[in-house]
Amino acid sequence: MLFSQRHGFTSLRKQLQLEDIDQDLRNCLWNAFKISYWDRIESASSGYVTYDSVKNSTFKVLIYAYWHSFFKKPVDSLPERLSSALSLLREYFFSCPWYRVYDFIEFTIAHPKFQYLTPDFPDICNKILEEENAGYRIIAGHVVAIIASTEVEAVEQALASSDAFSGARIHLETAVKLLADRNNPDYRNSIKESISAVESVCQVITANPNATLGKALGILEKQKQLHGSLKEGFSKLYGYTNDSDGIRHALLEEPNVSFSDAKFMLIACSGFVNYLIGKVAELRIELEKDN
Secondary structure, eight states: OOHHHHTTSSOSSOOOBSSOOOHHHHHHHHHHHIIIIIHHHHHTOOSSOBSTTOSSHHHHHHHHHIIIIISOOOGGGSOSBHHHHHHHHHHHHTTSOHHHHHHHHHHHHHSTTGGGTOTTHHHHHHHHHHHTTBSOEEETTEEEOOOOHHHHHHHHHHHTOOGGGHHHHHHHHHHHHHHHOSSSOOHHHHHHHHHHHHHHHHHHHHTOTTOOHHHHHHHHHHTTOSOHHHHHHHHHHHHHHHSTTSIIIIIHHSSOOOHHHHHHHHHHHHHHHHHHHHHHHHHTOOOOOOO
């Protein structure tokens, strides 16, 4: 905590930034680009910086991709000097609407050459987003309106599940994508995908395509590693999503399924997935295979 914050001269915490980006946040995100990308271009070049002088052609491909796929401009309109192109990118970044900043970040991360540049770029951005009290985090390459860092960690851990649970990972990736679409978010189907992730894990654990959470928890209970009250609590909570009067039916039929509903199910189901996979590993449960 800085002196001015300790003594009340400046506010300790900014207002949550949901539909806006203040100058501090925009500056810091640009700095992340500069440190992660633009400085590396300059260090790879010397003297008169043209595209051909960049030793790592990945940078050239990325700049061309911005012009062709992001800005939809003719590539022959690119300045001859690479430094001039970077200046145009900077001008756009600091003048575009707040949501286009996040589009620019997503586009960069999604580029096929991204992993060869700076794979820790999303982590750098997430640290900035948290420090500047932005209501968004980067998860699975998408900028998502999930606020708490613990929630981000829960989803990312579930997305990193082993190949044996690839079905759950695919469902969660789809849930994140549907939730993150700022132009046309699909909260209803995001909820369905989150629930399907839990069911997928249960089906792998029990080798039963119709398995429910209750059956999977029953297997863990037989190992005497799951307290009965804990099993009952999980079963009731998941029953809320699966019962005819629960979220799976009643909520999905509501005309206005909200972001909060979809966010809750994404975090809750990610927690279920992490718990079940963790217990399988702890107890060294042999996963049955279909014949």
